[in-house]
Amino acid sequence: MALVKYNNNSISAITAASSLPTGAMTLIKEQTASSSSTISFVHGTSDVVLDGTYPIYLFKFINIHPATDQKKFMFQGTTNGSDFNTTMTTTWLQTYHDEADSSTNLSYITGEDQAQGTAFQSLCEDLGNDNDQCFSGELYLFSPSSTTYVKHFMSVGSEAYFSNYNNSARVAGYFNTTSAITGLQFKMESGDVDSGTFKLYGIKDS
Numbered sequence: 131m132a133l134v135k136y137n138n139n140s141i142s143a144i145t146a147a148s149s150l151p152t153g154a155m156t157l158i159k160e161q162t163a164s165s166s167s168t169i170s171f172v173h174g175t176s177d178v179v180l181d182g183t184y185p186i187y188l189f190k191f192i193n194i195h196p197a198t199d200q201k202k203f204m205f206q207g208t209t210n211g212s213d214f215n216t217t218m219t220t221t222w223l224q225t226y227h228d229e230a231d232s233s234t235n236l237s238y239i240t241g242e243d244q245a246q247g248t249a250f251q252s253l254c255e256d257l258g259n260d261n262d263q264c265f266s267g268e269l270y271l272f273s274p275s276s277t278t279y280v281k282h283f284m285s286v287g288s289e290a291y292f293s294n295y296n297n298s299a300r301v302a303g304y305f306n307t308t309s310a311i312t313g314l315q316f317k318m319e320s321g322d323v324d325s326g327t328f329k330l331y332g333i334k335d336s
Contacts (some may be wrong), residue, residue: 155188159330161325165197171330172313180313181277184332189269189314189326191253191287198321200292205269205316207281209214209309215248216311219229220303224255226308229294238255242299246306250317253285254299256317258292274311279336281305 159178161169171189173180180187194203206214222242227234228299242252254265274281284302291297305311316328 131323146147154334156184156332156334157329158332160185160317161174161328163165163194163232163326163328166323167214168315168317169323169326169328170214170313171276174210178313178330179332180274180330181310183320185335186333187271187274188281188331188333189271189316189328189333191265191267191269191316192326193209193211194257194265194326195324196257196259196318196321197319197324200256201259201321202252202319202322203254203257203265203287203289203316204252204319206248207274207305207311208315209307213317214250214313216246217246217248217306218251218303220244220251220301221254223300224297226291226295228274228296237256239299244303250315250319251301251303253301254287254289255297256292258290258294259324260290260292261286263280263292269314271311271314277308277310280307281311304317322330 163169171178207216208214209216220243222239224239225236244251257265265287267285269285270283272282281285286300289297
């Protein structure tokens with residue numbers, strides 16, 4: 131988010147609220163899960179903007195709590211607004227540390243990546259559903275409206291693993307299509323998203 135520094139002269143020069151810079155990041159849509167099977171952000175639906183208006187889109191996930199224990203939190207994209215099965219190639223890195231301070235690791239997880247796959251892509255592994263367990267993170271999507279290039283994305287998140295580990299996954303990849311990506315859908319591997327907040331932002335050119 132852009133930071134704007136003011137001095138006395140710049141403050142006195144402002145004659146209307148519209149003169150204040152709005153910053154580089156704009157909140158487009160917020161959704162709250164409540165026993166939700168899916169959460170979707172589709173361009174032109176329910177005030178969602180996901181086109182060439184912004185070159186970068188940012189999704190934020192806040193306290194995503196699953197209804198079912200030990201399930202993955204996942205996403206996929208659409209080019210037509212309804213079919214979430216776009217071909218993607220991805221990479222998946224993970225660091226973890228358990229509460230007992232007895233196990234740590236940094237590793238590449240081959241079972242979570244895709245090579246020209248059309249399945250939903252996991253953003254975290256085996257999320258716990260204890261009352262105090264959840265996942266939080268963010269996902270960047272770059273130039274989704276491009277009809278020339280593939281559509282890159284990358285995410286980072288922190289989860290409370292079902293067996294009391296902190297897991298942090300770094301997921302990156304691209305939708306291998308020159309068609310515009312017009313929406314993303316989020317869900318659990320199985321079971322509902324019991325609760326949590328989803329926010330979509332547009333980021334302007336720098």
